[in-house]
Amino acid sequence: MWLKNLYNEFSTHNSKCRLTMMRILQLGLFAIFLMVGSLGQSQIPQKRVPNISPVDIQSNRLRKIGEPQMLRSTQTTKFELRTVLVQTWNGSAWVNWYTSDYTYNTGGKKIQELSRDWAGTQWVNSQQYNFTYDVNGNMTNQLNQYWSDTAWINLYQYILTYDSMDNNISTLVQRWNLGEWENDEQDSSVYNSQNKEISELHQFWSGFAWVNNLKDSISYDDQGQEIELLQEELSDSSFYRELFAYDLGGNDTNLLFQSWNGSAWLNASQEIRTFVGGIETNDLRQNWINSWMNIIQDSYSYDLNGNLSMDLEQQWSGGMWMNTTLTTETYQVATGIRDEPNLPVQYNLFANYPNPFNPSTMIAYDVPRRSNVQLSVYDVLGRKVATLVDDVQEPGSHHVQFNASNLSSGIYFYELRAGGISLHRKMVLLR
Numbered sequence: 001m002w003l004k005n006l007y008n009e010f011s012t013h014n015s016k017c018r019l020t021m022m023r024i025l026q027l028g029l030f031a032i033f034l035m036v037g038s039l040g041q042s043q044i045p046q047k048r049v050p051n052i053s054p055v056d057i058q059s060n061r062l063r064k065i066g067e068p069q070m071l072r073s074t075q076t077t078k079f080e081l082r083t084v085l086v087q088t089w090n091g092s093a094w095v096n097w098y099t100s101d102y103t104y105n106t107g108g109k110k111i112q113e114l115s116r117d118w119a120g121t122q123w124v125n126s127q128q129y130n131f132t133y134d135v136n137g138n139m140t141n142q143l144n145q146y147w148s149d150t151a152w153i154n155l156y157q158y159i160l161t162y163d164s165m166d167n168n169i170s171t172l173v174q175r176w177n178l179g180e181w182e183n184d185e186q187d188s189s190v191y192n193s194q195n196k197e198i199s200e201l202h203q204f205w206s207g208f209a210w211v212n213n214l215k216d217s218i219s220y221d222d223q224g225q226e227i228e229l230l231q232e233e234l235s236d237s238s239f240y241r242e243l244f245a246y247d248l249g250g251n252d253t254n255l256l257f258q259s260w261n262g263s264a265w266l267n268a269s270q271e272i273r274t275f276v277g278g279i280e281t282n283d284l285r286q287n288w289i290n291s292w293m294n295i296i297q298d299s300y301s302y303d304l305n306g307n308l309s310m311d312l313e314q315q316w317s318g319g320m321w322m323n324t325t326l327t328t329e330t331y332q333v334a335t336g337i338r339d340e341p342n343l344p345v346q347y348n349l350f351a352n353y354p355n356p357f358n359p360s361t362m363i364a365y366d367v368p369r370r371s372n373v374q375l376s377v378y379d380v381l382g383r384k385v386a387t388l389v390d391d392v393q394e395p396g397s398h399h400v401q402f403n404a405s406n407l408s409s410g411i412y413f414y415e416l417r418a419g420g421i422s423l424h425r426k427m428v429l430l431r
Contacts (some may be wrong), residue, residue, distance in 0.1 A: 076335040079307055085330075097200040097325070099123060109133050111267035128152060137343060138162050157181065166345040166368065167191045186210065193423045195346050196220055202207055222414075223424040224349070225250065241265065248411075248428045250351035251275045269295075278353045279306075297321065307331045320329055343369045343395045349416040349423035352402070356430035363388065365416050365423075369395050374417040377402060380410065388414075404429050 060081045060424055081102055087094040096118035103112040111131050116123040125147035132141040142158040154176035161170045171186050172182040173242040183205035190199045202214040212234045219228040229242040239260035247253050255271040267288035276283040283298040294316035301310040344366035351359040367373060375389035385407060404415070409431045416423045 019375045073376040079331040080334045082332050083330040085328045087326045165195050249355035352427045356428040358431050366397050371418040376415050378413045
């Protein structure tokens with residue numbers, strides 16, 4: 001089971017979240033798998049198996065490897081991803097592989113993803129994913145099915161529950177077997193007072209009872225940024241960890257994966273992300289074998305509205321980058337009367353843009369419910385230098401411009417206080 005989830009974590013397009021499945025170990029093994037596989041096989045990737053990874057569920061603590069971090073738009077216009085086309089490189093040209101079409105409800109929530117494979121002359125059904133939500137807009141069920149020539153057949157379903165703060169506290173995975181749903185695995189999460197996930201327990205179903213498998217412990221810095229995920233394999237007390245590094249703009253530029261050998265942490269793999277003006281343009285994955293060795297890289301392009309439009313994936317082979325897949329995304333403006341608002345589910349404070357800045361920058365934040373909101377700016381000595389917001393605000397995504405023309409160059413911090421929580425981020429004024 002864990003190997004299937006490993007594969008899909010890397011192959012599922014735009015999966016923003018994940019079900020914790022030996023994540024850190026998988027990354028190292030996957031890197032080795034790619035290297036070994038590339039020695040005697042063509043650069044065309046293998047056909048992916050049916051998607052069994054959660055899509056758009058769980059916390060957004062860790063996004064899929066290779067999925068770009070988008071620049072948060074401050075426009076009122078909303079765009080919906082409608083079509084994804086994935087092609088493979090045959091050595092001289094791009095060849096169709098599969099495509100996905102997305103359908104949304106009147107609240108802007110994705111309710112279906114239909115994937116089709118290229119059969120040489122036409123597209124044929126392959127997989128589909130159906131999504132159900134509660135009245136708060138939280139996904140409560142994801143149903144995965146595959147096409148069997150004449151009908152859709154159940155494969156997996158994910159059942160999610162939430163606490164009063166809309167935090168996902170449990171995810172139950174069931175597989176379809178002989179006409180009925182059977183337990184397969186589940187995650188249980190615990191959150192702190194800032195609604196940050198601090199621990200997660202993964203269990204698998206033995207046929208008679210739930211068996212503890214993995215435990216994650218998550219640490220954050222004083223700005224609320226995740227800095228470490230420590231994972232323990234409970235069956236043999238093996239330990240793995242993921243370390244996060246950020247630039248001055250709050251972009252997660254490096255993820256380092258390590259394993260514990262009993263006396264020291266050993267490098268396994270890493271992910272290096274490049275940002276230009278707050279937008280991710282490249283994602284490089286490397287494996288550690290006495291030194292860092294290239295494995296895969298993704299190069300991203302965006303349309304004029306800031307939407308990801310193209311993802312070129314390449315594999316390192318023979319001392320050079322070889323094309324593997326090209327993903328093209330198509331968006332359209334969300335239209336129609338919305339019966340339900342597409343509201344945030346938790347308080348968020350985002351990296352300001354641009355950063356560094358001179359003299360103005362934009363700060364965006366989310367408010368999930370009507371709240372008394374305070375947004376303030378402080379210098380490195382903790383002195384308040386500006387109050388940007390001090391008012392009761394309705395739920396939704398908000399943004400405010402900060403003009404620092406009367407301040408000197410240096411590091412400043414901005415703080416969001418709302419709903420009994422406090423979130424901080426760093427910014428740099430550079431004249």
